[in-house]
Every structure is written in structure tokens, then in C-alpha cells.
Amino acid sequence: MLGGYGYSSDAIRDRVREAAAGLGYRPNRLARGLITGRTQTIGVVAADIENAFYASAIRSVGDVARSHGFGVIVTNSDENLQLEREAVQLLMEKRVDGIIVSPADLNRPKHLLDAVAAGCPIVQIDRVARGLEADSVTVDNVGAARQCVERLIAAGHRRIGFLAELEIGYLGDVASFLKLVKKAPPEPHTLYPSWQRLLGYLGAHRGAGLAIEPRLIRRVGAYSVAAARATTHALLSGEQRPTALFTGDGTMSVGALEAITALGFAIPADLSLICFDDLDWMKFVRPGITAASQPVHEMGRAAAELILSRINGDTAPVHRIVLPASLTERRSVEPPAEPAA
Amino acid sequence: MLGGYGYSSDAIRDRVREAAAGLGYRPNRLARGLITGRTQTIGVVAADIENAFYASAIRSVGDVARSHGFGVIVTNSDENLQLEREAVQLLMEKRVDGIIVSPADLNRPKHLLDAVAAGCPIVQIDRVARGLEADSVTVDNVGAARQCVERLIAAGHRRIGFLAELEIGYLGDVASFLKLVKKAPPEPHTLYPSWQRLLGYLGAHRGAGLAIEPRLIRRVGAYSVAAARATTHALLSGEQRPTALFTGDGTMSVGALEAITALGFAIPADLSLICFDDLDWMKFVRPGITAASQPVHEMGRAAAELILSRINGDTAPVHRIVLPASLTERRSVEPPAEPAA
Numbered sequence: 132m133l134g135g136y137g138y139s140s141d142a143i144r145d146r147v148r149e150a151a152a153g154l155g156y157r158p159n160r161l162a163r164g165l166i167t168g169r170t171q172t173i174g175v176v177a178a179d180i181e182n183a184f185y186a187s188a189i190r191s192v193g194d195v196a197r198s199h200g201f202g203v204i205v206t207n208s209d210e211n212l213q214l215e216r217e218a219v220q221l222l223m224e225k226r227v228d229g230i231i232v233s234p235a236d237l238n239r240p241k242h243l244l245d246a247v248a249a250g251c252p253i254v255q256i257d258r259v260a261r262g263l264e265a266d267s268v269t270v271d272n273v274g275a276a277r278q279c280v281e282r283l284i285a286a287g288h289r290r291i292g293f294l295a296e297l298e299i300g301y302l303g304d305v306a307s308f309l310k311l312v313k314k315a316p317p318e319p320h321t322l323y324p325s326w327q328r329l330l331g332y333l334g335a336h337r338g339a340g341l342a343i344e345p346r347l348i349r350r351v352g353a354y355s356v357a358a359a360r361a362t363t364h365a366l367l368s369g370e371q372r373p374t375a376l377f378t379g380d381g382t383m384s385v386g387a388l389e390a391i392t393a394l395g396f397a398i399p400a401d402l403s404l405i406c407f408d409d410l411d412w413m414k415f416v417r418p419g420i421t422a423a424s425q426p427v428h429e430m431g432r433a434a435a436e437l438i439l440s441r442i443n444g445d446t447a448p449v450h451r452i453v454l455p456a457s458l459t460e461r462r463s464v465e466p467p468a469e470p471a472a
Numbered sequence: 473m474l475g476g477y478g479y480s481s482d483a484i485r486d487r488v489r490e491a492a493a494g495l496g497y498r499p500n501r502l503a504r505g506l507i508t509g510r511t512q513t514i515g516v517v518a519a520d521i522e523n524a525f526y527a528s529a530i531r532s533v534g535d536v537a538r539s540h541g542f543g544v545i546v547t548n549s550d551e552n553l554q555l556e557r558e559a560v561q562l563l564m565e566k567r568v569d570g571i572i573v574s575p576a577d578l579n580r581p582k583h584l585l586d587a588v589a590a591g592c593p594i595v596q597i598d599r600v601a602r603g604l605e606a607d608s609v610t611v612d613n614v615g616a617a618r619q620c621v622e623r624l625i626a627a628g629h630r631r632i633g634f635l636a637e638l639e640i641g642y643l644g645d646v647a648s649f650l651k652l653v654k655k656a657p658p659e660p661h662t663l664y665p666s667w668q669r670l671l672g673y674l675g676a677h678r679g680a681g682l683a684i685e686p687r688l689i690r691r692v693g694a695y696s697v698a699a700a701r702a703t704t705h706a707l708l709s710g711e712q713r714p715t716a717l718f719t720g721d722g723t724m725s726v727g728a729l730e731a732i733t734a735l736g737f738a739i740p741a742d743l744s745l746i747c748f749d750d751l752d753w754m755k756f757v758r759p760g761i762t763a764a765s766q767p768v769h770e771m772g773r774a775a776a777e778l779i780l781s782r783i784n785g786d787t788a789p790v791h792r793i794v795l796p797a798s799l800t801e802r803r804s805v806e807p808p809a810e811p812a813a
Contacts, residue, residue: 172562180534180546181527190522193548197555202562205521205546207534214538221513221543225566356752385752392756411697411726412753415733 172202173438174222176215178233178257179354180207183381183410184427185233188256191431192231199439201228210299210354212236219246227251229438234260236299237323252441256434259320259451266437266450268430273319275423275456276331277338279377279405282421282458284339287466288375288403290347292366293332294359294387295325295379297350305348309333320451325379328407332377347373351383359386360393367394367402374467375403381410384420399465409459419461426454513543514779515563517556519574519598520695521548524722524751525768526574529597532772533572540780542569551640551695553577560587568592570779575601577640578664593782597775600661600792607778607791609771614660616764616797617672618679620718620746623762623799625680628807629716629744631688633707634673635700635728636666636720638691646689650674661792666720669748673718688714692724700727701734708735708743715808716744722751725761740806750800760802767795 173196177185193203206222208215215235219242222230229252234240240260243253247265255267283291301308301322308326311317312333319327329348336343346369351362359378363386366373378384384406396402398418406413409424433452514537518526534544547563549556556576560583563571570593575581581601584594588606596608624632642649642663649667652658653674660668670689677684687710692703700719704727707714719725725747737743739759747754747763754761774793 170565172566180521181524181531183522183524186522186527190548190550193521193550197558202558203547204562204566205548206544207531207546209531209534217538217543221545224511225513225545385756388753388756392758410753412729412751412757415726415729416753416757417733 169228169442170226171200172204172225172227173435173442174225174227174230175203175205176218176222176230176232177205177207178210178235180205182354184257184408184425187427188431188434191428192435195432195435195439201439208233208235210235212239216242219243223249223251228442229254231256231434231438233257234263237261237321238302252438254434254438254441256430258323261321264449266441266452268433268437268452268454269320269324270425270430270454270456272324272327272456273331273334275425275458276328276377276379276407277334278331278458279407279421279423280332280335281338282460282464283375283377283403283405284335284341286375286403286464288373289341289467290344290371290373290375291332291336292373292376293329293348293379294351294363294366294376294383295328295349296323296352296354296383297325297329297348297379298352299323301326305329305350306345309343309345328379351386354380354382356382356386356389359383360389361386363387363390364394367391367396373402375405375464378404378406381406381408384408384410384413384422388416398463400468403465403467404463405458407456413461418463420463421461422459423456424459425456429454510569510783511567512541513545513566513568514776514783515566515568515571516544516546517559517563517571517573518546518548519551519576521546523695525598525749525766528768529772529775532769533776536773536776536780542780549574549576551576553580557583560584564590564592569783570595572597572775572779574598575604578602578662579643593779595775595779595782597771599664602662605790607782607793608661609774609778609793609795610661610665611766611771611795611797613665613668613797614672614675616766616799617669617718617720617748618675619672619799620748620762620764621673621676622679623805624716624718624744624746625676625682627716627744627805629714630682630808631685631712631714631716632673633714633717634670634689634720635692635704635707635717635724636669636690637664637693637695637724638666638670638689638720639693640664642667646670646691647686650684650686669720692727695721695723697723697727697730700724701730702727704728704731705735708732708737714743716746716805719745719747722747722749725749725751725754725763729757739804741809744806744808745804746799754800755802759804761804762802763800764797765800766797770795 196203206218212235231254237260240263253265259267349362351358378387406422409422413420413422537544547559553576572595578601581604594606600608690703692699719728750763750765754763
């Protein structure tokens with residue numbers, strides 16, 4: 132577990148360890164730091180500490196870190212590049228040995244490159260910044276979203292709404308993204324999760340030979356329950372409203388349910404629903420909500436193991452771990468009430 | 473905002489500030505640290521980072537801290553005294569200027585006293601350790617719980633279940649606590665929130681002249697959804713089951729709803745329900761759940777303001793801020809189906 136660098140020579144380090152073992156002494160973090168030149172601390176920059184995804188991932192990072200004698204300190208970027216820069220600076224000042232981060236802007240990772248250059252390894256979680264050759268742990272968002280939408284198509288739906296953040300990380304709007312996809316589909320790993328999930332939505336339609344109706348794709352523009360509620364309300368109040376809805380993350384799902392409840396729509400009789408991210412309440416609302424689950428604890432554990440490995444001197448090429456999401460079927464999907472056009 | 477201590481004299485500090493201002497230079501955290509002898513960092517020890525209460529409080533702490541040029545680093549104690557000691561040690565190693573903590577054990581605050589003695593001020597949130605003369609921000613749990621149970625009694629319920637963690641912080645069981653309350657009611661602020669809420673439950677019964685049935689008070693023993701589910705299932709499957717249920721925190725509420733759904737009970741026809749902590753889904757499940765809301769963002773802001781004030785040299789006597797919770801009425805309460813015995 133001890134790394135190959137630090138200011139003590141291997142021989143001194145070994146003698147210290149032997150002496151410590153002989154005394155039955157379990158060195159604390161500071162004492163180990165004297166041996167290894169490290170502080171035995173992992174830093175985490177969560178993109179949104181109020182999102183259950185990060186809370187659960189942080190919990191798992193902490194479990195793995197502690198089992199290796201490391202502490203964890205967490206900061207929150209609130210999906211804001213400037214706050215992320217400050218968070219990374221703060222963690223570097225606190226001399227963490229490595230940082231786990233969900234980059235807030237995939238196109239501007241300079242502060243992360245600087246951290247790596249300063250000897251602080253980085254592991255990315257949830258998304259991957261361009262030009263940052265650092266390990267990553269993500270899920271197969273395209274495949275999982277495609278599976279969700281295929282499930283709705285198989286039930287007979289032809290007008291399927293998609294509600295997602297779709298703001299950060301791509302500099303154009305939905306219309307220009309659709310053009311781009313037709314011309315030259317972007318590599319999924321260069322996109323934010325919500326855009327990846329849109330790719331899955333498009334792929335399911337293409338696979339079934341269905342045309343895309345751009346008005347059914349609703350960009351909420353922020354990770355905000357209030358904005359998601361307003362956008363859903365507009366989508367479901369219009370003419371030719373969708374008979375099914377696919378939500379792109381947990382925040383969207385909460386806002387969508389608030390709007391559906393306010394409108395008095397029954398699920399699935401009036402509207403079928405599949406949500407991305409399986410939140411605790413989706414199993415006890417009636418009917419239960421069919422949802423895609425990310426293996427969030429596994430993601431946290433994998434990120435912690437990668438950063439510990441890099442801290443310990445692993446110089447292997449970049450690891451890109453992509454985990455599958457799974458679809459949990461409940462009772463929120465049935466065929467549309469009227470035959471679709 | 474600058475404190476009165478540090479290794480620079482006031483004269484030097486003033487000259488540095490003037491020079492900085494003259495250059496149009498906004499000092500960063502490290503530069504300010506040279507002036508103030510501080511690191512411009514607040515540490516937070518969350519008792520359970522997966523609980524929405526802490527995530528929201530941390531968010532508010534961060535907002536206030538940042539507006540004063542402070543960074544925030546967060547650790548998780550998982551309601552475990554040993555992990556809390558390690559977390560405080562880690563934050564002290566990282567030279568935070570002050571710590572906000574929800575003490576995991578109200579009877580063993582020695583590590584917190586040590587931190588204060590070492591010059592690191594402490595602010596307590598959610599609960600107050602015995603013998604720790606440090607500021608605190610809590611809610612009036614007794615009053616809020618009493619109001620919830622009075623609401624159920626007013627609707628005609630006489631057999632009201634109470635589901636709560638009721639493990640940490642009090643060294644006896646529920647029966648011995650009931651005896652203690654009869655003899656000499658403990659000061660609420662010496663108790664953990666779940667025991668305070670039990671005091672409110674008892675007070676509502678006493679106020680209405682109703683006898684307590686100890687079998688209706690269920691101790692879950694941990695902040696665990698699975699344990700809450702199993703305990704609720706047992707409570708609702710027995711004879712003379714309660715006609716109403718009051719849950720003691722968000723984790724209990726999730727477990728209770730899972731059990732209620734599994735048993736096929738309709739709310740409120742089969743069971744009235746009031747929950748402590750108003751979670752996002754309580755407004756869009758059908759029927760909506762009547763719930764007590766803690767002013768969690770206000771609590772986080774108040775804790776941040778207190779710690780900043782102490783860091784800046786406030787030597788006033790200890791502040792004990794107790795905020796009210798509010799009851800949000802929805803549709804989960806109606807009179808019991810059969811007249812109570």
C-alpha cells in the first residue's frame with residue numbers, strides 16, 4: 132500500500148515499519164505521512180451534494196478509503212466551473228493525495244490538468260473531460276436510455292417525451308445537436324450524461340424506424356426541480372401531448388412527478404413513465420415507477436480503488452471503466468389509451 | 473472580517489492590506505491566511521451524508537462560507553463515534569479554522585472539547601453534547617412532534633404508532649425511558665432528536681389524557697431503511713394495530729412507506745400517517761403526506777454564521793439557537809375507520 136515516492140528512502144521506510152510492527156504500533160495518518168510523504172487523504176469534488184447520486188457515491192468512497200487507512204474530504208462544485216476550480220485549489224492546499232471529481236465543464240479541464248502536473252492524480256466519476264488523460268468511472272448512459280425508450284416503444288407508444296437538463300457541456304441547442312447527430316454522431320464519452328441519454332433516446336427511435344419530433348425533447352436547462360416541473364407542465368398541457376415520458380435524472384423525475392400530480396394525470400392510464408435513476412420513493416408510490424438504476428455504490432468503490440492505485444504509484448495507461456445500468460420494471464408503463472397517430 | 477490573532481502584527485497586516493488594495497489585488501485564501509494566520513476553511517462533520525437533511529444543510533453552509541471568502545470541507549461520521557473522532561482529527565490536520573458537527577455521542581464529547589482547547593471553535597447542529605460549551609443550532613423537536621401527534625388525536629385516533637431510531641444517545645430502552653419521564657423528565661436538549669420526538673409524542677398523549685401503550689412505540693435501533701421496514705411490518709401485522717402512524721425521521725418514513733405498500737394498506741383509509749421531515753416525494757405521492765418540516769437551509773446558514781463569528785473572535789457566551797419546525801397539512805390524515813376502543 133505504500134507508494135514508491137516520498138522523502139524517505141526505502142530502507143528507512145522498511146526499518147520504521149518493522150520497528151512499528153515490533154512495538155505493536157498502528158501508525159496514525161500523520162505518522163504514516165512521515166513515512167510516505169503523503170497525507171493519507173482523498174479529496175472529492177461532488178457536482179451536487181444534494182443529489183442522491185453523489186451522497187451515495189461519497190459514502191462508498193469513504194468506506195473503501197477508510198479500509199486502506201485514508202480519510203476523505205468532500206467539497207461541492209454545484210455544477211459550476213468557478214466553484215470547481217476553487218474546490219480543487221482548496222483540496223490542493225489541504226494536500227490531498229488524489230482527487231475524485233465530476234468535471235463541471237468537459238471542455239475546460241485546465242485546473243485538473245494542473246493538479247495532475249503538480250503530482251495529484253485525478254479520477255473522474257460520472258463524466259469525462261476532453262483532453263484529460265485521467266481514469267474514469269461512468270455508466271453506459273446511451274445503452275441504458277435506449278433500453279428505457281425501447282421499452283416504451285414496445286408498449287405501443289409513438290409520442291414519447293424526453294425531459295432532461297441538456298444545458299451544460301454542449302454549446303449548442305437541441306436542434307443543432309440533432310443536426311450534428313445526423314451528420315456525424317459525437318462520441319458518447321465526450322458528452323455530458325444528459326446528452327448521452329438523449330443519444331439513447333434517438334437511437335431507440337432510429338432502431339424502430341420512428342421519426343423524431345423535436346418538440347417532444349424538452350431541455351430544462353438546469354438541475355432544478357422547479358424548472359423541471361414548469362417544463363413538464365408545458366409539455367403535458369399542449370396539444371398532441373406525449374403518451375409516455377422518459378426523465379433524464381432524479382431531479383427531473385421529482386419535478387415531473389410534481390407536475391403530473393398537479394395536472395391530475397394518472398400513471399400509467401393517462402401517461403406511461405420511465406425514469407433515469409431509481410430513487411427510493413419509486414418503489415412505494417402507486418403504481419411503482421419503472422426506472423433505470425445506476426450502480427452508484429459500485430461506481431464510488433471503483434473510483435476510490437482507482438485513485439488509491441494511482442496514489443500508490445500505478446502508472447498503467449488510463450482506465451476507462453464503463454458500468455452497465457439496469458432497468459427495474461414496475462407498473463408505470465402500459466399501452467397508450469388511444470392508438471397513436 | 474479579519475480576526476485579532478495570527479502571527480502578523482496589526483500594523484503589518486494593515487500595511488499588507490493597503491498595499492494589496494493599492495494594487496487592485498484580491499488576495500486568495502492562502503495569501504489571506506498569511507495575513508490572518510488562518511486557512512479560511514470551515515470543516516463539517518455530517519452524521520450521515522446520505523440523509524437529505526445533511527446534504528441540504530451542507531449546501532447552505534457552503535453558500536454562506538463562500539460569501540465570506542471561506543471554503544468548506546466535509547467529512548462523514550456515519551453516526552459512529554470512532555469515525556467522528558477520526559473526522560475531527562482529519563479536519564484539524566487540515567487546519568480548518570472551525571468545525572460544524574452533529575455529535576454522534578452526546579455523552580462523549582472529549583475530542584470536541586480538545587478541538588476547542590486547541591483553538592478550533594465548534595458549532596453543533598441538530599443536537600447538543602453534554603458539557604460542551606459550544607454554540608448550537610437545533611429545532612424544537614418536542615414541540616413539533618407534539619403538534620403532529622395532537623393532530624392525529626384531534627382526528628379521533630387513540631392507537632397511534634411511533635416509529636423512530638431511538639438507539640443512540642440514551643443508554644436505556646424505551647421502557648426505562650418511560651419510567652424516567654414519569655419520575656423526572658429529562659431536559660430535551662440533553663437528548664438525541666429521536667428521543668426528543670418521543671417526548672413530544674408522550675406530551676401530546678398526556679395533554680389529551682390518553683394512556684401510553686408502550687407496544688405502539690417501536691424502536692428501530694438504527695438509521696436503516698431495511699430495519700424501519702421490518703419494524704413497521706411487525707407493528708402493522710399484529711393484533712390491535714395502530715390506526716395512525718407517526719414516523720420520527722426521513723429514513724423511518726421511507727421504510728414505513730415500503731412496508732405500508734407491501735401490506736397493501738391504503739392511506740388514510742386504513743392508516744393515517746404523519747412524517748417528521750418533509751421529503752420531496754411527500755407532496756406528489758397520492759395522497760400527499762402531512763409532514764413536519766425542519767428549516768434545514770436556515771439551520772445551515774445559522775451554523776455557518778455562528779462559526780464565522782467565533783472564528784472572527786466573538787467571545788460572547790454560548791448561543792443556543794432553537795428554530796421552530798412547521799407542519800405541512802396534506803391528505804394523509806382522516807378519522808379512524810372503526811371507533812377506537
